[in-house]
C-alpha cells in the first residue's frame with residue numbers, strides 16, 4: 251500500500267522507515283503529483299510554521315489541505331497534528347481544519363522541556379512510551395473525535411475515522427503499534 255509522507259521539513263525519514271518496516275510502500279511527497287496514487291498521507295513532526303512556508307513555496311499547501319479535508323486517511327504527528335487542527339494558538343497560525351480539535355503549540359515549554367511519558371492505562375496502546383518534543387497540547391476535542399491515548403488525563407492520540415493525530419512521536423523508537431493500527435484501519 252502506497253503511503254505518502256510529507257517530506258517538506260521535519261521527521262519524515264523516521265516515518266518512512268517505520269512504514270516500510272510494516273510492509274507499506276512510503277512515497278516522499280515533495281510536489282503535488284506525488285499525492286497522485288497514495289492511499290494515505292502522513293504529516294510528520296518538525297516545525298509547523300516552517301512546514302507551512304515550505305508547503306506554500308512548493309505549491310503544496312492547497313493540494314495537501316484539500317487532501318486532508320477529503321476524509322481520506324491521514325495521520326498527523328506533532329507539527330503534523332497542528333496542521334490538521336481547527337484552532338491553533340501560541341502562536342496562532344492557519345491550519346487545514348481537517349480534524350475537529352484545537353491545539354496549543356509549544357505547550358510544555360522549549361525544546362529542552364521535551365520528555366517521554368507512559369500513556370495512561372486503559373487506552374488503546376497500553377504501556378506505550380510517548381516521546382514529546384516541543385509538543386503541542388490538545389485543548390479541545392470535538393464531539394466526533396475519539397481519544398485513543400492519554401497522558402496525565404490529557405488526550406495525546408485521537409482519531410476521527412481514518413484521520414488520526416498524535417501530539418507525540420510514534421515514529422521514534424521501535425514500538426510500531428500506532429502505525430500498525432492506523433495502517434490496519436485504512437487497508
Ligand code: GLN
Nearest residue numbers: 295296297298328329355
Ligand atoms: N513546536 C513545533 C510546532 O509548533 C512542533 C514540534 C514537533 O513537531 N516536534 O510546530
